[in-house]
Amino acid sequence: MGKIYTxxxxxxxxxxxxxxxxxxxxxxxxxxxxxxxxxxxxxxLYDQVPQPADQSLLLKVQDRLxxxxxxxxxxxxxxxxxxxLLDDKDILFLEQEIDRMESSLEPLQSFILPGxxxxxxxxxxxxxxxxxxxxxxxxxxxxxNEEVEEIIIRYxxxxxxFLFVFxxxxxxxxxxKETIWKxxx
Numbered sequence: 001m002g003k004i005y006t007x008x009x010x011x012x013x014x015x016x017x018x019x020x021x022x023x024x025x026x027x028x029x030x031x032x033x034x035x036x037x038x039x040x041x042x043x044x045l046y047d048q049v050p051q052p053a054d055q056s057l058l059l060k061v062q063d064r065l066x067x068x069x070x071x072x073x074x075x076x077x078x079x080x081x082x083x084x085l086l087d088d089k090d091i092l093f094l095e096q097e098i099d100r101m102e103s104s105l106e107p108l109q110s111f112i113l114p115g116x117x118x119x120x121x122x123x124x125x126x127x128x129x130x131x132x133x134x135x136x137x138x139x140x141x142x143x144x145n146e147e148v149e150e151i152i153i154r155y156x157x158x159x160x161x162f163l164f165v166f167x168x169x170x171x172x173x174x175x176x177k178e179t180i181w182k183x184x185x
Contacts, residue, residue: 017074027136027144028072034133035069041126048119049170057097061159064090068152072137086151094155094162101169114167116176123167130160
């Protein structure tokens with residue numbers, strides 16, 4: 001393996017997976033960079049959760065996000081065909097995990113405020129980064145008129161739902177208490 005620094009990006013350009021040079025503030029680069037940030041935040045959460053089963057869930061999510069990022073970084077159809085795929089099974093997996101966790105939680109009656117335990121708070125931050133990634137993918141599709149696989153948008157949307165429930169679940173398993181939002185406290 002070569003050196004980590006190539007000096008090729010020193011003038012503000014980077015290469016997409018197919019080789020096309022773009023500015024580093026290009027919307028496509030911003031999109032997969034935000035997903036990379038999300039992957040890192042999930043790694044941070046992984047390092048804090050005590051249960052191996054929860055860690056396993058997070059590793060699976062990181063893997064699927066790597067697939068999203070690599071597909072979004074690719075600008076060449078032939079290369080894209082060799083990239084890891086996302087499919088409906090990945091979304092179904094998240095939905096099943098949401099249902100499993102919700103079965104042990106009290107139904108929500110009102111909005112809650114993030115907090116109650118560092119794990120839950122971290123998970124809410126991760127969820128917010130996920131929502132930002134989702135917004136950036138949609139911006140790529142609408143504002144830049146770039147082709148974006150619809151399954152990536154669906155996966156990020158469902159992942160944010162998963163992370164919300166996971167935050168509540170972590171709070172529950174750690175013995176924390178949800179703070180109900182009371183407007184005008």
